[in-house]
Amino acid sequence: MAELDLLRFIAALAVLAFHYLIAFASVWGERPAELFPAVAPVAGLGILGVELFFVISGFVILMSAWGRGLGAFARSRVVRLYPAYWLSLAAVAAVYGLTGAKALDPKLSAGEYLVNASMFQRLFRVLDASGVYWSLWAELRFYLIMAVLVIIGVTYRRVLVLAGTWLVCALGVELLRVTEVLQNEALSEIVMPRYAPYFVAGMSLYLIHRHGNALLPWLYVLGGYGMSVHSALERVHGRIEVAGFRSMPVGDVSVIVTVTLVFAVMALVALGVIRMRPSKILTALGATTYPLYLFHSVVAVVLIPVLIGGMPPWAVALTTTVAAVLLSYLVHALAERPIQQLLKPRKGSQTPPVPAVKVEKASVP
Numbered sequence: 001m002a003e004l005d006l007l008r009f010i011a012a013l014a015v016l017a018f019h020y021l022i023a024f025a026s027v028w029g030e031r032p033a034e035l036f037p038a039v040a041p042v043a044g045l046g047i048l049g050v051e052l053f054f055v056i057s058g059f060v061i062l063m064s065a066w067g068r069g070l071g072a073f074a075r076s077r078v079v080r081l082y083p084a085y086w087l088s089l090a091a092v093a094a095v096y097g098l099t100g101a102k103a104l105d106p107k108l109s110a111g112e113y114l115v116n117a118s119m120f121q122r123l124f125r126v127l128d129a130s131g132v133y134w135s136l137w138a139e140l141r142f143y144l145i146m147a148v149l150v151i152i153g154v155t156y157r158r159v160l161v162l163a164g165t166w167l168v169c170a171l172g173v174e175l176l177r178v179t180e181v182l183q184n185e186a187l188s189e190i191v192m193p194r195y196a197p198y199f200v201a202g203m204s205l206y207l208i209h210r211h212g213n214a215l216l217p218w219l220y221v222l223g224g225y226g227m228s229v230h231s232a233l234e235r236v237h238g239r240i241e242v243a244g245f246r247s248m249p250v251g252d253v254s255v256i257v258t259v260t261l262v263f264a265v266m267a268l269v270a271l272g273v274i275r276m277r278p279s280k281i282l283t284a285l286g287a288t289t290y291p292l293y294l295f296h297s298v299v300a301v302v303l304i305p306v307l308i309g310g311m312p313p314w315a316v317a318l319t320t321t322v323a324a325v326l327l328s329y330l331v332h333a334l335a336e337r338p339i340q341q342l343l344k345p346r347k348g349s350q351t352p353p354v355p356a357v358k359v360e361k362a363s364v365p
Contacts, residue, residue, distance in 0.1 A: 058202020
């Protein structure tokens with residue numbers, strides 16, 4: 001779906017804009033929001049680019065899991081996630097181990113970098129080597145939930161049961177947390193009350209896309225939307241509390257509008273209203289998205305301190321962005337894609353599909 005390739009790339013650019021123009025004070029040496037005051041209120045909304053990723057992921061992962069066995073599903077996720085991730089982890093380790101870069105340095109030991117290679121570092125209470133890795137932990141937990149569904153068997157009704165149960169549990173855990181009745185970190189890690197609404201909404205929209213309009217999936221989308229607005233506002237408020245409004249000049253109304261736009265666009269995609277013809281450009285943008293998400297921080301750490309002395313801030317930000325996009329495409333074309341091809345099973349090693357047996361209806365005498 002070409003439109004999803006474009007949306008994924010837009011989400012990655014939104015995250016990049018948030019980091020380059022709002023969050024990376026240690027990289028610039030001063031508050032980026034004061035360097036780019038005209039666009040800071042919009043760039044700050046880029047923090048919600050990850051939430052768009054989550055809705056798309058709910059849609060796409062259910063689509064990719066439908067009709068697959070556990071082995072094929074797990075293999076597809078490993079081949080998709082790990083090659084670019086390992087390359088970005090190596091880049092992070094090289095930058096902080098071989099250069100004098102200090103900004104955003106996680107200050108990890110060699111052993112902690114090795115734990116990061118598993119992508120399960122948060123399970124072992126080890127810091128992320130890069131700040132963007134936090135979202136991958138949420139994705140991995142979603143994949144584990146989907147793996148259970150794949151084992152049981154993916155059907156329309158089972159997806160509805162899973163989505164509804166997950167949404168209710170997320171609402172319950174969030175209410176317990178907000179009212180301070182129960183603070184259970186392990187339960188929150190499993191249920192993911194802040195991110196579950198996005199995944200459930202994406203799954204429900206895929207059901208609508210695949211099977212047509214129905215009341216229950218739309219109710220899940222609306223429920224996910226309401227919970228997502230709360231989650232997004234809480235996340236932005238948390239950022240403002242840490243950095244201050246001058247560094248994160250984002251208002252509540254703009255957050256609500258952004259979340260509404262995310263859900264509206266995805267709904268139009270699900271309904272087929274937004275449909276784009278596949279093209280080499282959109283395919284390339286889609287392929288560049290994941291490396292761009294992983295590598296843009298490293299590129300900023302290397303380039304911005306070098307360029308800031310001789311170029312205006314806008315030129316520095318633009319040059320760094322172009323460099324990040326080009327590097328990400330090269331990483332995909334020259335490294336990620338060849339590694340993925342090596343990791344994919346050979347056709348001859350795959351178990352041939354069982355031929356379908358045609359069942360004739362018994363004739364009634």
